[in-house]
Amino acid sequence: xxxxxxxxxxxxxxxxxxxxxxxxxxxxxxxxxxxxxxxxxxxxxxxxxxxxxxxxxxxxxxxxxxxxxxxxxxxxxxxxxxxxxxxxxxxxxxxxxxxxxxxxxxxxxxxxxxxx
Amino acid sequence: xxxxxxxxxxxxxxxxxxxxxxxxxxxxxxxxxxxxxxxxxxxxxxxxxxxxxxxxxxxxxxxxxxxxxxxxxxxxxxxxxxxxxxxxxxxxxxxxxxxxxxxxxxxxxxxxxx
Numbered sequence: 001x002x003x004x005x006x007x008x009x010x011x012x013x014x015x016x017x018x019x020x021x022x023x024x025x026x027x028x029x030x031x032x033x034x035x036x037x038x039x040x041x042x043x044x045x046x047x048x049x050x051x052x053x054x055x056x057x058x059x060x061x062x063x064x065x066x067x068x069x070x071x072x073x074x075x076x077x078x079x080x081x082x083x084x085x086x087x088x089x090x091x092x093x094x095x096x097x098x099x100x101x102x103x104x105x106x107x108x109x110x111x112x113x114x115x116x
Numbered sequence: 117x118x119x120x121x122x123x124x125x126x127x128x129x130x131x132x133x134x135x136x137x138x139x140x141x142x143x144x145x146x147x148x149x150x151x152x153x154x155x156x157x158x159x160x161x162x163x164x165x166x167x168x169x170x171x172x173x174x175x176x177x178x179x180x181x182x183x184x185x186x187x188x189x190x191x192x193x194x195x196x197x198x199x200x201x202x203x204x205x206x207x208x209x210x211x212x213x214x215x216x217x218x219x220x221x222x223x224x225x226x227x228x229x230x
Contacts, residue, residue: 004158033218042204042222043159058217090158092218104149104161105218 002026006091006108013081013115021076021111023091029106031094032074036060036087037110043090049074081115088112120148120205120221128227135192137224139205140185146208148181148188149218153202162190162203167210195228202226 007022025032033048035058045058049068063085065077074093078085092105123138139148147166151159165172165181165188172179178191192199202223209217 035220040222043206043220045217045219048217059219092159104151104164105159106161107151107158109158 004091004093004106004108006089006111008111009109011111011113013078013113015081015083015115017081019078019081021078021089021091021113023074023076023108024072025074025091025093025106026072027093027095027106028071029093029095030071031096032068033058033092033105034064034066034074034076035090035092036085037090038087046076046089078113083115086113086115120207120219122203122205122221122224124224125222126225126227128229129195131195131197131228131230133195133228135195135199135226135228137190137203137226139188139190139221141188141205141207141221142186144210145183146210148179149206149208150177150179150188150190151204151206151220153204153223155201159204192226195226197228197230200226200228 004025030051034046035043037043044060046064047066049055052068052071055066089111091108094105120139120141149164150162153159163174163179165179176193181188202225204220204223206218206220
């Protein structure tokens, strides 16, 4: 049981490049989400999904796209990287969200992204 | 915008002492959760308390919730050096279309000195 797996762990991009951060979970969780963590800012929600085929925006969605074609995978796409997107990105999943959580969220180990 | 705010921002104690961290939030919630993050690692879920609960225990952790004051506290008893980490509170909203958005505070950095 691997939990939530994020790849890559580290990435350096040039301004304007695009890339996809991968997130996969093997717990059959219906709810998945992406956060970014910046110093002094805590975690901010980028996008989330309540099930395959359903996604919605969080607090800071600009510059990011997501899709959810399967229950297991929830990739985050940076369309045209900017230095302001330098951050640590975390993927999280939960058996259920929307106030029905009983067990909290399981987080991946993060992707540290630097945009130069 | 941040829903929860932890207090203090940083806390330094000696091993064996108790550590208390507080969290305040702004809007109605369904539940409040506490997470721990070791340096350079992902977050680990510690405990979840629902809006109709007032206190919950898990091992050396004790969480209280006061919905009238929109606040929660996390008590770690008999702290150990291994408890050194950042602690975050997070809330799930009580109603409306945004009730899938788990919102985090900025965290309390706890240092337990041996």
